[in-house]
Amino acid sequence: MTKYDFETIIDRRNTGCLKWDAWSRRGHAADDLPLWVADMDFKTAPAAIEALTERVQHGVYGYTMATDGYYESVQNWFERRHGWRPEREWFVMTPGVVFALSMAVNAFTQPGDAVIIQPPVYYPFRLMIQDNGRKMVTSPLRYENGRYTMDFEGFERQLEKSAAKLFILCNPHNPVGRAWTEDELRRIGDICLAHNVRVVADEIHADFARPDFKHVPFASLGREYADAAVVCTAPSKTFNLAGLQLSNIFIPNADARAAFKRTLGRTGYDEPSVFGVTATQACYEQGEEWLDELKGVLNENYGVLQAAVDRMPGVSLVPLESTYLPWLDCSGLGLDDAGIKRLVEQDAKLWLDLGTMFGPEGSGFVRMNLASPKSLVQEACDRLEQAVKGLGK
Numbered sequence: 425m426t427k428y429d430f431e432t433i434i435d436r437r438n439t440g441c442l443k444w445d446a447w448s449r450r451g452h453a454a455d456d457l458p459l460w461v462a463d464m465d466f467k468t469a470p471a472a473i474e475a476l477t478e479r480v481q482h483g484v485y486g487y488t489m490a491t492d493g494y495y496e497s498v499q500n501w502f503e504r505r506h507g508w509r510p511e512r513e514w515f516v517m518t519p520g521v522v523f524a525l526s527m528a529v530n531a532f533t534q535p536g537d538a539v540i541i542q543p544p545v546y547y548p549f550r551l552m553i554q555d556n557g558r559k560m561v562t563s564p565l566r567y568e569n570g571r572y573t574m575d576f577e578g579f580e581r582q583l584e585k586s587a588a589k590l591f592i593l594c595n596p597h598n599p600v601g602r603a604w605t606e607d608e609l610r611r612i613g614d615i616c617l618a619h620n621v622r623v624v625a626d627e628i629h630a631d632f633a634r635p636d637f638k639h640v641p642f643a644s645l646g647r648e649y650a651d652a653a654v655v656c657t658a659p660s661k662t663f664n665l666a667g668l669q670l671s672n673i674f675i676p677n678a679d680a681r682a683a684f685k686r687t688l689g690r691t692g693y694d695e696p697s698v699f700g701v702t703a704t705q706a707c708y709e710q711g712e713e714w715l716d717e718l719k720g721v722l723n724e725n726y727g728v729l730q731a732a733v734d735r736m737p738g739v740s741l742v743p744l745e746s747t748y749l750p751w752l753d754c755s756g757l758g759l760d761d762a763g764i765k766r767l768v769e770q771d772a773k774l775w776l777d778l779g780t781m782f783g784p785e786g787s788g789f790v791r792m793n794l795a796s797p798k799s800l801v802q803e804a805c806d807r808l809e810q811a812v813k814g815l816g817k
């Protein structure tokens with residue numbers, strides 16, 4: 425028996441919802457199922473809805489500051505959930521993590537400098553590097569026996585060759601779903617420390633480690649690692665608050681923090697949104713039970729997908745250690761990427777993120793979002809299964 429409702433299908437169409445409305449705006453059928461962008465089809469934690477309702481009723485929505493209670497709620501969350509307590513002076517608030525990635529690129533590198541990433545990876549990493557006139561250098565993840573690992577030697581070679589100043593780490597990794605272990609993080613961190621490379625750790629999916637896995641905050645590895653780190657966090661994935669536009673960036677090193685803040689200041693962004701602050705504090709203070717129940721639901725949805733994939737010849741599931749975005753290996757279908765796109769969109773009537781969005785290394789894969797009521801996930805899996813079974817008929 426669950427306390428919270430993760431079963432009701434909430435109609436998000438015609439609400440200016442990116443996930444559900446952008447597809448028909450692009451001319452596609454409205455009854456296609458959109459399991460692409462990483463937000464959830466669930467209502468947020470009731471505590472946040474109550475706090476927001478109260479704040480709405482107050483009626484005055486002027487410039488807003490984070491309160492002591494806000495900072496403590498965030499610090500306590502990371503301490504309770506991840507055994508690592510960010511200090512109060514490390515905080516910098518931004519309207520999003522991608523925004524913060526852009527700030528970090530501008531604060532810590534010059535035009536033309538190299539920034540290193542590990543594709544296949546969340547595609548705005550590439551965009552924030554290239555759109556800011558920096559050079560993207562890649563050290564692709566290794567994919568062997570259905571599992572992804574870091575290529576430490578290749579990474580170090582690329583650092584030496586490119587003289588990169590910045591590494592954008594995805595921890596846990598979207599889209600391959602790895603929750604990097606302490607050992608892996610330490611090895612990659614040691615290479616960065618040895619070459620004086622700053623590490624931007626995008627930890628936005630930190631709260632979604634699946635059973636038997638855990639999130640290791642990069643900055644928890646020790647003082648030198650924290651000193652080199654810009655840790656990007658947000659309640660937006662965890663509690664489905666992306667539309668409220670608020671993230672907490674932790675920068676332990678005072679000089680680095682000052683450089684980041686100078687860059688941020690030039691954008692003209694100053695105070696956070698009143699609703700972002702209100703919802704964040706409520707979720708971090710009172711949303712824990714809701715999150716634990718949600719994770720159980722996501723786990724069940726993963727089971728639904730796993731069972732369906734087992735019935736799809738040519739498709740396999742890369743084991744998901746964290747995030748709610750499993751990565752499906754479709755390379756056994758004998759299709760090129762255009763063929764996979766036709767299969768997903770025309771035959772299965774789904775909107776999924778195609779692997780090549782995450783770099784050429786994603787060729788042959790698709791990413792599916794499991795954060796929807798189980799009946800909807802089941803429907804999407806059925807459609808994909810039928811489409812795969814219909815291939816060549």
Ligand SMILES: Cc1ncc(COP(=O)(O)O)c(C=O)c1O
Pocket residue numbers: 461462519520521522523546594598626628629658660666671
């Ligand atoms: C790894 C990663 N970073 C950042 C974001 C987006 O963050 P924001 O909406 O705060 O810019 C996402 C969203 O999918 C993500 O997967």
